[in-house]
Amino acid sequence: MNSTLPPTRDLPPGRQAEIRAEVERAVSARTSFRFAPLVTAVTAVGAVVAVVAFSQPWQRPEAVGPAQQETTVVVSTTSSPVPTKPVIAGLTPERIAEIEEGCVRIGPGAGKGTLYQYGEDEAGKWALVYTESAALSCTIDGPGMPYNAGFSSVPDLTWVSGPFRVDTNGGSAGGDILGNKEIYRGMHGSATAAGRVTPQVARVTFTYDGQTVDATIANGTFVARNIFPTDWSIPEAEGFEVRAYDKAGALLGSTTDLGKKCFVDPDGRIVDGGWNSSDPTTCDRAVRWK
Amino acid sequence: MTTEDPDDRALWAQAAAGSGHAFGVLFDRHAKAVYNHCFRLSASWAAAEDHLQATFLLAWRKRDRLRLERDSALPWLLAVATNVVRGDRRSAARRLRLFHRVPVEQPVPDHADLVAERVDDQRRMRELLAAVNRLPRNEREALALCVWSGVSYADAAAVLGIAEVSVRARVSKAKARLGRMFAEQPQVVPLAALTVEDR
Numbered sequence: 001m002n003s004t005l006p007p008t009r010d011l012p013p014g015r016q017a018e019i020r021a022e023v024e025r026a027v028s029a030r031t032s033f034r035f036a037p038l039v040t041a042v043t044a045v046g047a048v049v050a051v052v053a054f055s056q057p058w059q060r061p062e063a064v065g066p067a068q069q070e071t072t073v074v075v076s077t078t079s080s081p082v083p084t085k086p087v088i089a090g091l092t093p094e095r096i097a098e099i100e101e102g103c104v105r106i107g108p109g110a111g112k113g114t115l116y117q118y119g120e121d122e123a124g125k126w127a128l129v130y131t132e133s134a135a136l137s138c139t140i141d142g143p144g145m146p147y148n149a150g151f152s153s154v155p156d157l158t159w160v161s162g163p164f165r166v167d168t169n170g171g172s173a174g175g176d177i178l179g180n181k182e183i184y185r186g187m188h189g190s191a192t193a194a195g196r197v198t199p200q201v202a203r204v205t206f207t208y209d210g211q212t213v214d215a216t217i218a219n220g221t222f223v224a225r226n227i228f229p230t231d232w233s234i235p236e237a238e239g240f241e242v243r244a245y246d247k248a249g250a251l252l253g254s255t256t257d258l259g260k261k262c263f264v265d266p267d268g269r270i271v272d273g274g275w276n277s278s279d280p281t282t283c284d285r286a287v288r289w290k
Numbered sequence: 291m292t293t294e295d296p297d298d299r300a301l302w303a304q305a306a307a308g309s310g311h312a313f314g315v316l317f318d319r320h321a322k323a324v325y326n327h328c329f330r331l332s333a334s335w336a337a338a339e340d341h342l343q344a345t346f347l348l349a350w351r352k353r354d355r356l357r358l359e360r361d362s363a364l365p366w367l368l369a370v371a372t373n374v375v376r377g378d379r380r381s382a383a384r385r386l387r388l389f390h391r392v393p394v395e396q397p398v399p400d401h402a403d404l405v406a407e408r409v410d411d412q413r414r415m416r417e418l419l420a421a422v423n424r425l426p427r428n429e430r431e432a433l434a435l436c437v438w439s440g441v442s443y444a445d446a447a448a449v450l451g452i453a454e455v456s457v458r459a460r461v462s463k464a465k466a467r468l469g470r471m472f473a474e475q476p477q478v479v480p481l482a483a484l485t486v487e488d489r
Contacts, residue, residue, distance in 0.1 A: 002413065005330070005414075005415075005418065006412075006414050006415055007411070008322070008326045008412035009325075009335070009408070010322060011321065011322065011339065011342075011413070012339075014336075015339055016318070016321050016322075019339065019342060019343045020314055020317050022343060023313070023314070023317055023343060023346045024310050024313070024314050024317075025309040025310075026347055026350070027313055027347075083310070085304060085307060085309045085312075086309070086311065087300060087301060087304045087309065087311065087312045088296075089296035091301060199314060237458075257439065290310075290313075
């Protein structure tokens with residue numbers, strides 16, 4: 001008889017993500033039930049939302065977007081989910097509240113902000129904040145401005161269009177390029193892509209201007225920051241790519257593919273992508289985010 | 291500073307306040323350890339998947355009754371898993387009595403080396419459990435927690451609600467009994483603590 005304890009093993013490929021998704025679904029259902037009276041149904045029919053991907057030019061050294069501006073058609077949305085509180089380590093509740101308030105004030109100017117990610121890198125401090133209808137890529141404690149935010153409208157936070165959705169993207173040239181103000185000297189250039197992911201996503205990469213970085217993934221969101229030299233300028237040719245992978249390293253999707261698709265909720269209504277002429281039966285199913 | 295890796299206590303506090311995502315992070319952190327613990331108690335990888343899910347659902351239901359005193363939620367999760375497996379075993383026994391038959395070997399498609407390895411794991415674990423199940427339940431659970439899953443005596447004492455010295459005594463007795471059981475075997479049940487993964 002071989003009485004050696006069998007080795008420790010991973011779950012079969014994909015099973016951990018499946019079980020986690022099932023657990024999160026059950027957990028979310030219970031949360032929704034508990035707070036059901038507080039849920040507000042939000043319906044928007046036929047609204048066309050122009051997405052402004054970047055903040056005003058005067059707010060940045062040279063604020064130019066690495067990606068094309070997007071236009072998103074929202075035909076209809078369903079009930080908003082009950083938001084769960086993101087986990088932010090290392091910041092006091094007071095500091096989190098300051099960031100949420102500061103980023104929203106400089107960004108859309110209205111709405112209740114919720115901080116989903118916060119970090120620091122060579123280009124400075126950054127935060128990802130969501131309101132009920134917008135995603136904000138915010139820089140903090142920059143020269144001359146305590147907060148600065150580029151933001152994009154998000155059709156419906158309930159749904160993610162596929163394995164991930166890029167909700168906001170933008171960039172800043174380096175502080176040493178010709179014509180920049182003195183206060184920006186020595187600042188690194190940066191390009192940021194941020195958005196939401198489904199639980200099966202284990203890795204997100206962001207490629208821009210020939211440089212690829214891994215995103216940080218937390219609280220159901222991702223933030224990828226490509227940092228460039230201080231004399232880096234926004235390239236003439238625009239375009240970027242974000243890719244998502246599962247734990248086994250399999251590609252789940254890329255912006256190149258997802259950008260061509262439309263997505264529907266379980267009722268068959270288009271919640272993202274496509275245009276008025278899109279046939280919902282040709283769309284993919286959106287994934288519940290929260 | 292980044293937003294990665296908040297500790298279990300922070301995550302648990304968030305989960306207790308209703309954050310499904312914080313709970314999901316705890317799941318990712320401890321799923322593998324709980325999965326392997328469940329396997330060691332059931333000798334079935336397939337059942338361990340079900341037990342893993344049931345463990346976290348039960349933990350969620352109990353979340354507001356627990357204030358995490360330790361750095362890691364794992365010992366408590368393993369204790370919950372132990373209860374889940376025990377409860378399932380009781381249900382299985384009832385079904386067994388009802389149907390008067392036991393599926394000794396679950397049919398597993400033999401299409402890959404991975405499957406063969408897992409089938410072999412299950413056979414070995416069944417043999418081990420056959421011996422370990424002859425121990426008193428309290429010794430068996432202390433052994434599974436502290437020896438097989440590497441939980442410290444102090445943490446095991448906290449989640450079992452007994453004194454640390456009692457845990458040590460149970461583990462010691464379990465080892466001694468197993469040592470006698472396997473005295474005639476060329477190999478013995480591993481009695482050294484194993485490193486717990488993903489803590």
